[in-house]
Amino acid sequence: xxxxxxxxxxxxxxxxxxxxxxxxxxxxxxxxxxxxxxxxxxxxxxxxxxxxxxxxxxxxxxxxxxxxxxxxxxxxxxxxxxxxxxxxxxxxxxxxxxxxxxxxxxxxxxxxxxxxxxxxxxxxxxxxxxxxxxxxxxxxxxxxxxxxxxxxxxxxxxxxxxxxxxxxxxxxxxxxxxxxxxxxxxxxxxxxxxxxxxxxxxxxxxxxxxxxxxxxxxxxxxxxxxxxxxxxxxxxxxxxxxxxx
Amino acid sequence: xxxxxxxxxxxxxxxxxxxxxxxxxxxxxxxxxxxxxxxxxxxxxxxxxxxxxxxxxxxxxxxxxxxxxxxxxxxxxxxxxxxxxxxxxxxxxxxxxxxxxxxxxxxxxxxxxxxxxxxxxxxxxxxxxxxxxxxxxxxxxxxxxxxxxxxxxxxxxxxxxxxxxxxxxxxxxxxxxxxxxxxxxxxxxxxxxxxxxxxxxxxxxxxxxxxxxxxxxxxxxxxxxxxxxxxxxxxxxxxxxxxxxxxxxxxxxxxxxxxxxxxxxxxxxxxxxxxxxxxxxxxxxxxxxxxxxxxxxxxxxxxxxxxxxxxxxxxxxxxxxxxxxxxxxxxxxxxxxxxxxxxxxxxxxxxxxxxxxxxxxxxxxxxxxxxxxxxxxxxxxxxxxxxxxxxxxxxxxxx
Numbered sequence: 234x235x236x237x238x239x240x241x242x243x244x245x246x247x248x249x250x251x252x253x254x255x256x257x258x259x260x261x262x263x264x265x266x267x268x269x270x271x272x273x274x275x276x277x278x279x280x281x282x283x284x285x286x287x288x289x290x291x292x293x294x295x296x297x298x299x300x301x302x303x304x305x306x307x308x309x310x311x312x313x314x315x316x317x318x319x320x321x322x323x324x325x326x327x328x329x330x331x332x333x334x335x336x337x338x339x340x341x342x343x344x345x346x347x348x349x350x351x352x353x354x355x356x357x358x359x360x361x362x363x364x365x366x367x368x369x370x371x372x373x374x375x376x377x378x379x380x381x382x383x384x385x386x387x388x389x390x391x392x393x394x395x396x397x398x399x400x401x402x403x404x405x406x407x408x409x410x411x412x413x414x415x416x417x418x419x420x421x422x423x424x425x426x427x428x429x430x431x432x433x434x435x436x437x438x439x440x441x442x443x444x445x446x447x448x449x450x451x452x453x454x455x456x457x458x459x460x461x462x463x464x465x466x467x468x469x470x471x472x473x474x475x476x477x478x
Numbered sequence: 479x480x481x482x483x484x485x486x487x488x489x490x491x492x493x494x495x496x497x498x499x500x501x502x503x504x505x506x507x508x509x510x511x512x513x514x515x516x517x518x519x520x521x522x523x524x525x526x527x528x529x530x531x532x533x534x535x536x537x538x539x540x541x542x543x544x545x546x547x548x549x550x551x552x553x554x555x556x557x558x559x560x561x562x563x564x565x566x567x568x569x570x571x572x573x574x575x576x577x578x579x580x581x582x583x584x585x586x587x588x589x590x591x592x593x594x595x596x597x598x599x600x601x602x603x604x605x606x607x608x609x610x611x612x613x614x615x616x617x618x619x620x621x622x623x624x625x626x627x628x629x630x631x632x633x634x635x636x637x638x639x640x641x642x643x644x645x646x647x648x649x650x651x652x653x654x655x656x657x658x659x660x661x662x663x664x665x666x667x668x669x670x671x672x673x674x675x676x677x678x679x680x681x682x683x684x685x686x687x688x689x690x691x692x693x694x695x696x697x698x699x700x701x702x703x704x705x706x707x708x709x710x711x712x713x714x715x716x717x718x719x720x721x722x723x724x725x726x727x728x729x730x731x732x733x734x735x736x737x738x739x740x741x742x743x744x745x746x747x748x749x750x751x752x753x754x755x756x757x758x759x760x761x762x763x764x765x766x767x768x769x770x771x772x773x774x775x776x777x778x779x780x781x782x783x784x785x786x787x788x789x790x791x792x793x794x795x796x797x798x799x800x801x802x803x804x805x806x807x808x809x810x811x812x813x814x815x816x817x818x819x820x821x822x823x824x825x826x827x828x829x830x831x832x833x834x835x836x837x838x839x840x841x842x843x844x845x846x847x848x849x850x851x852x853x854x855x856x857x858x859x860x861x862x863x864x865x866x867x868x869x870x871x872x873x874x875x876x877x
Binding site for chain 2: 377477
C-alpha cells in the first residue's frame with residue numbers, strides 16, 4: 234500500500250494512456266472495412282511485419298548507441314581524457330542538430346540504401362542524449378564519495394564499477410530512455426532509404442491520399458513510443474539503487 | 479594515554495624530507511617536512527587554512543603523491559608501494575564519514591574486507607564487533623542506509639569502516655567538522671575510548687586547536703607551505719609556545735586552555751544514587767535521603783542513564799518512571815572540563831552525569847567543581863605574573 238502511494242504518477246498514468254489509445258485503435262481497426270489498396274498495407278499480416286520491422290530497426294540502433302555512447306561517456310569522464318570532452322560533445326551535437334532526413338539521405342550516398350544505412354543514421358542521430366547523460370551522471374557523483382573510495386584503497390576501476398556507475402545509473406538510464414523515444418520516432422524516416430518501418434504507412438498514406446494508412450501509421454508510432462518510454466521508466470525505477478534519491 | 483599495560487597495534491609513521499610541489503606554482507604546497515609519529519599515538523595536525531595540513535595527511539596514504547622524500551610506515555618504506563594496496567592497510571575517514579550512499583551500513587563496513595577476500599561470516603562478525611565498538615547497536619543499524627542516519631551516526635560508521643581491515647594506521651581528515659557541538663564532543667570522547675581499546679596510530683587533521691589539544695597526544699602546528707612551527711604535547715605548547723606564530727595561533731583559547739587540558743576523570747566526582755525503572759519510589763527516596771542527595775539517576779538494564787529526577791519529582795509517582803530525558807547532560811571521563819561546561823550551559827543545568835566508556839553511570843560533576851579548578855588556575859596565574867597586588871601597592875607609585 235505504502236509502496237503504491239510512493240510510486241510516481243507517470244509509472245501508472247502512462248500505461249493507462251497506452252491502453253485507452255490502443256483499445257480505441259483496435260476497435261476501429263476491427264470494425265473498419267478496407268479497400269484492396271488499403272488492404273495491401275493495412276492487412277494484418279503486412280501490418281504485423283511492418284510493426285516488427287520498425288521495432289527491430291529501433292532496438293538494433295539502440296543497442297549500437299548504448300554500446301558506443303556509454304563507454305565513450307565513461308571514458309570522457311576519466312581524468313586523462315577529460316580535455317577531449319568538449320570536442321566529443323560538439324561532434325555528438327552536430328549529429329543531433331543536423332536534420333534527421335538529411336542525415337539519413339546523405340548516408341545513402343556513402344553506404345547505399347537499406348536496413349544497415351538506416352541503423353547507422355539513427356545511431357549518429359541518437360548518440361548525444363546517452364553520451365551527455367553518461368557524462369553528467371558520473372560527474373554529479375559527490376567528489377568526496379569518490380575520494381573516500383580511493384582513500385580506503387579502491388582502485389580507479391573498482392571505484393568506477395562499484396561506486397560511480399551505480400550512483401550514475403538513474404541519469405544514464407534517463408538518457409537511454411530519451412534516446413529510445415527519439416529513435417522510435419526517427420525510425421519512420423528510414424522509409425525514404427528503403428528500410429521498412431511504420432514510416433512506410435505514413436508516406437504511402439500521404440502520396441496516395443489514404444487517410445486510414447496515414448493515421449494508422451501515426452497512432453502506431455505514438456503507441457510504440459509510449460510503450461517503450463514506459464518500459465524504460467520501469468527499468469529506471471528498479472535499477473536505481475536504494476539510497477539514491 | 480600513558481597506560482603501560484596497553485598492547486599497541488599501531489605502527490609508527492615517518493616522513494623523511496617529504497615535499498609537495500605542484501606544477502606551475504613557484505612555492506611548494508608543502509616544503510621539506512620531517513616528521514616522526516610514534517606507534518599508538520594520536521597526532522593532530524592543526525593550522526590556518528592553506529597551511530598544507532590536509533596535503534600532508536593525504537601524502538601519508540599517497541592520495542597526493544609526494545614530489546620528493548620518503549615515507550615509512552613501521553619499518554616499511556612505502557614510497558614506491560602500490561598505492562591501492564597501501565591504502566587498504568591504512569584507515570581513512572573524511573568529513574561526514576564519506577559513506578557510499580547506495581550501500582547499507584554492513585556493506586559499507588565490508589568494503590575493504592570484501593576486496594581482501596574475507597568470507598561472509600567473518601565480515602558479519604567484524605561488522606558486529608565494530609558497530610559495538612563505535613557505540614551503535616548492530617541489529618538496529620546493520621541494514622540502514624546512510625541517508626537514514628544522523629550525521630553523528632554516519633561519522634561513527636565511517637570510523638567503523640576505516641577500522642574494518644584492522645589497519646595499524648588511521649588517517650582522519652577534519653572528521654568532526656560537519657556535526658553540531660554536542661555531537662562533536664560525544665564523537666571525540668568516543669574516538670578516545672576506541673583508541674584506548676584498539677591502540678592504533680591516528681593522525682587527525684583539524685582547524686580547531688581545542689579539538690587538537692583534546693585528542694592529540696601530540697599536536698603539530700603548521701603555517702603556510704607546511705612549515706612546522708611546533709610539534710609537541712598540548713601541555714608543552716600551551717606552557718611554552720615556540721614562537722610568535724604559535725602564540726598568536728593558540729591565541730585567546732589559551733586563557734582557558736587548562737580547562738581543555740584537565741579531563742573529567744582528573745577531578746573529583748560526586749557519587750550518585752541510581753534507580754531502575756519500576757523501583758518503588760518510597761524505597762528510592764529513602765536511599766537517596768540516607769546518602770544525603772536531592773536527586774537520583776534513573777538507569778536502564780545496562781546502567782545507562784535515562785533521566786535525573788529530583789526527589790520531589792520521584793515522589794509524584796508510585797514507581798520510578800520510564801521517562802527518557804532528551805536533554806540529559808552526559809559527559810565521558812575523557813571529556814575535557816571545557817566540554818563539561820559546554821554541556822552544562824547547553825542543557826541549562828548546574829551539573830552533568832558522568833558515564834564510563836560503555837555509557838554506564840559512574841558519578842556526577844557539578845559546576846562548582848569546574849569553577850574551583852578555574853579559580854585554582856587563576857590563582858596560579860596571578861602568583862606567577864609578578865604584578866603588584868592592591869594590598870601590596872606602595873602609595874603614589876602608580877604610573
